[in-house]
Amino acid sequence: MAKYTGPKSRIARRFGEAIFGADKVLAKRNFPPGQHGNGRRRKSSEYGVMLAEKQKAKYTYGVLERQFRNMFDKAAATSGITGEILLQYLECRLDNVVYRLGIAPTRAAARQLVNHKHITVDGQVVNIASYSVKPGQLVAVREKSKSLEVVADSLAGFNHSKYPWIEWDESVKGGKLLHMPERADIPENIKEQLIVELYSKN
Structure with a gap:
């Protein structure tokens, strides 16, 4: 694209x-x-x-x-x-969810992680940045990609309580989309x- x-x-x-x-x-x-x-x-x-x-x-x-x-x-x-x-x-695009989770510092970096197959959705690798994440789905860093410097640097000190529609799980280095975000919660x-x-x- x-x-x-x-x-x-x-x-x-x-x-x-x-x-x-x-x-x-x-x-x-x-x-x-x-x-x-x-x-x-x-x-x-x-x-x-x-x-x-x-x-x-x-x-x-x-x-x-x-x-x-x-x-x-x-x-x-x-x-x-x-x-x-x-x-x-727009918020539920996979690249944006990866960015909101703090896994990547920018949406462009998130898109690159997705394209290079570093991200999973419900345990399956998804490399389509425009993939629409549904409520209840878990977006996480692929097991063998968790040591990537860009991921570690981005997650360092990131406030995971910023977005109430996403729940972070440190044990899997990922988060679940709880529900579609309310307009008041979208900071753009x-x-x-x-x-x-x-x-x-x-």
Whole structure:
């Protein structure tokens, strides 16, 4: 699958947020990239604001347009608040769950662990980052991968009580998805209603 491999600081500066995690460049230059970036942010149109919110969500979770659209259509077809359901689907992607468990320091690193077959779901190796984890399933580090330096470093001092929808089990170096997360428990600064409005215009 294709993925964004360009400079992440540039994307973070575009949105004015550290959407990929701590960013020294953003701290020093919190203004848009480019020749005219160091000045007042230009006021975007209504459509531009909605589009930017969708782009921010896609970059945050590492999802490309077709995947994102398919996920939105699935959320729209489900009873409930479409925007919140969309975020729940994004949160339940395997790479995101690995990241939320503290097994990897970033979603990109989590995706790499999944792709390289270091992660199991209910004891079976799953190497599809977009795999949708269901409530009750256990996501863990594969036995022979538990000594990986990136895993040990990421787990060191990680607060496993941050996310109430996940239960950590130190004995298996993994955690169980207890239930779909509530919107109030998802820390991402995403205005999902703008994404719903954007797609409703298409």
